[in-house]
Amino acid sequence: MLTHVTRLVMIGLVRLLIGANPRWVDAAPNLSQSIYFTNHTSHLDTWALWVALPAQIRAKTRPVAAKDYWSKGLIKRFIALKILNAVLIDREVSRHADPLAPLIEALDAGDSLIIFPEGTRKAQAEPSDFKGGLYHLAEAFPQVKLIPVYLDTLHRSMPKGSILPVPIICTVRFGAAVSLQQQERKKEFLARARSAVLRLI
């Protein structure tokens, strides 16, 4: 009950603040298992994408978030685990554990994911180079759709280091799915995935 109400309130607040209007460019909302990958410029990114998804898809889509940030404090934990149903990952790369393990587990369970292949937030309109995670997931899960998403105004709404946001309407643009070609090299694939996001600008 509390989770449900809080979730509705959060969706309302996000819409009030940044609109988060979806626009499906050369694509239509699809219920099949997907990985949504997008540019990362602010703390609002996860919220914008999550709210822009149709409710049915949102219910089975889990954002990937940093464990060191989201597991601090009761409220943050509640929001990450109960409201967003996030998959928390270690940003510190350790030698013993595969950092992608929680993602693989979620994909095995049939969930869809929201990921930020750049790794950290960048204060610019264009995404910087993608890290390798997306490639490894594409390789391990060929049946999962890889959907590029572009978030257009969030670097203006809440740039790194700001405390208060500025309400600016964000249009969440979803593009056509990208898939890993046979024998495509990691670097080529990542560049192609990034250009699929850039094409939505």
Add this chain to the structure above:
Amino acid sequence: MLTELANTLERLDPSQKFYWLISAIALLLLIASTVGWMLKRRLLAKQNPSEKSQKVINNLISRVNAWWVMVVILVIAFLAGKLGTIVLFGFISYFALREFLTLTPTRSGDHRTLSLAFFLLIPLHYYLIYTDWYGLFSILIPVYAFLLMPCISALAQDTEYFLERAAKIQWGVMVAIYCISHAPALLLLPIANYAGQNTLLLFYFLLIVQLSDVLQYVFGILFGKTKVAPIVSPNKTLEGLIGGGLSAVLVGAGLWWITPFTPLQSAGMAAIIVVMGFLGGLVMSAVKRSLGAKDWGSIIEGHGGMLDRMDSVSFSAPIFFHLVRYFFTP
């Protein structure tokens, strides 16, 4: 007979007048919805309906539907009293400013200025209307905000396009907050022999502005030939302006009984509202085009953004407010 009717209307108490007005508007919308529905049916019965007329009729229907929603929200706010009305307009300003800034390029140096404009300036400005503090209401934005906002931006030490940025932010704040707020500010005017009825005056104002817009659009579609400003606003025609404007003035004259005006004064006020509303639409359209957009947003289905609906209000409200204040308050 006519004078008898006039006397009866004038003698109604304010809440009766209010309900008469709402009933009349609901009737108008009912007619509009029926017409839209009939047009759609006639079009579907045709062999191969043209795409253009399909588009016009679908747009007409979604516009009318949006009007139903807007009227319901407005009536709820009015019934909730002064606070409800002020909160509603506070949100209208918020959405209008959000649309304006979405299309306006700003830099990260403006971040703090903009946050404060939304979360401090809007509540403070509307609070002043709530407490009837006319003096500070009239200068808070033109004096304090216009001087302090560029100060905050300058402290961020970003000189790139500084003047352009400051000017655009001032324009946004002026139109979206200051100008629009003059509509609910009608509630703070101590109009002679009109105590407790200011909501009716606000209703009158909004009705004339919006009716003038709607009638200009309808007359434009039916008889429009001569474009007034094809580059700035291709939908505005001379026939629409004259036909729609004159009808709105007639309605204004016929509604004198809800205002502090005589029928002739009411016609004159309506004429000023129509002209300023028309010019507001024109100017805001030019601003929008200079920012490279066709609509301000998409918050109101069929109409576009909040500013597409409020452009005429923003230019006519301050003038109407000050005319009423100058001629009708002690």
